[in-house]
Amino acid sequence: MTRSVEDCAGFCRDCGREHVLPAAPAMPHALALMAEMEARGSIAAPGCDDPRLGLDYLFGPARGQMFGVLVCQDGRGNERVLKAFSGQYNGVWEVPGWVPPIVDPARFQSTIRDDEPRIKALTARIAALSPEDPLRRDLLAERRALSAGLMERIFDLYRPANFRGQSRALRDVFLGRAMPTGTGECCAPKLLHHAALHGLVPMALAEFYVGRENLSGTRTHGRFCAPCAEKCRPILGFMLCGIDELRFGAATP
Ligand SMILES: [Zn+2]
Numbered sequence: 532m533t534r535s536v537e538d539c540a541g542f543c544r545d546c547g548r549e550h551v552l553p554a555a556p557a558m559p560h561a562l563a564l565m566a567e568m569e570a571r572g573s574i575a576a577p578g579c580d581d582p583r584l585g586l587d588y589l590f591g592p593a594r595g596q597m598f599g600v601l602v603c604q605d606g607r608g609n610e611r612v613l614k615a616f617s618g619q620y621n622g623v624w625e626v627p628g629w630v631p632p633i634v635d636p637a638r639f640q641s642t643i644r645d646d647e648p649r650i651k652a653l654t655a656r657i658a659a660l661s662p663e664d665p666l667r668r669d670l671l672a673e674r675r676a677l678s679a680g681l682m683e684r685i686f687d688l689y690r691p692a693n694f695r696g697q698s699r700a701l702r703d704v705f706l707g708r709a710m711p712t713g714t715g716e717c718c719a720p721k722l723l724h725h726a727a728l729h730g731l732v733p734m735a736l737a738e739f740y741v742g743r744e745n746l747s748g749t750r751t752h753g754r755f756c757a758p759c760a761e762k763c764r765p766i767l768g769f770m771l772c773g774i775d776e777l778r779f780g781a782a783t784p
């Protein structure tokens with residue numbers, strides 16, 4: 532099979548090789564989704580007019596976001612197309628018609644409830660101090676410890692699933708040392724996790740950018756991109772594990 536740069540792929544430690552899901556067959560579905568979003572001016576389901584879900588958000592200060600579609604087959608061989616936006620959309624975790632996040636938003640909120648205001652308060656105190664103030668160093672260290680502890684507890688909430696019926700803690704799956712904030716919140720992990728939990732077999736996955744171009748010009752409106760190298764590729768090997776057997780049968784590597 533020929534590979535394209537937009538393909539969804541990652542090295543799997545269990546199998547000692549890479550698992551790959553092609554992007555090209557999902558691109559027509561992605562283009563249709565893009566056209567539908569643009570025609571509606573919103574990511575909301577028809578009949579819903581939540582102003583937070585307007586497309587203008589992507590062209591404002593927030594500067595745009597990644598979207599993704601996953602083409603799957605259900606148990607009867609019917610095609611199913613799942614769609615996702617990365618992270619939250621304008622502060623909204625769950626939008627009907629879009630796959631939910633891997634983490635339960637209620638558990639996420641209760642996890643950050645105590646520490647986030649403390650971190651914000653420390654940030655405000657630090658900003659008010661002069662750079663020479665000895666207290667500043669102590670407060671910076673306190674904030675660093677608080678943030679690191681919070682990040683660990685947030686990561687504990689994510690247990691991505693794969694296509695062998697396994698679920699593991701993010702830190703046991705991630706290939707590399709430091710997991711960036713937001714690992715597990717991009718489109719590909721959300722889509723694959725949802726498919727794995729619902730007995731859907733992934734056939735193709737495409738991610739694309741919608742919104743204002745970023746400053747470096749690497750993200751332009753409507754452009755297809757591979758799942759990101761920083762947060763996604765290090766967990767995709769695990770998350771894609773088992774798809775080859777489901778797609779091609781046990782005999783094919
Ligand atoms: Zn990513």
Ligand SMILES: [Zn+2]
Binds near residue numbers: 543
């Ligand atoms: Zn594997």
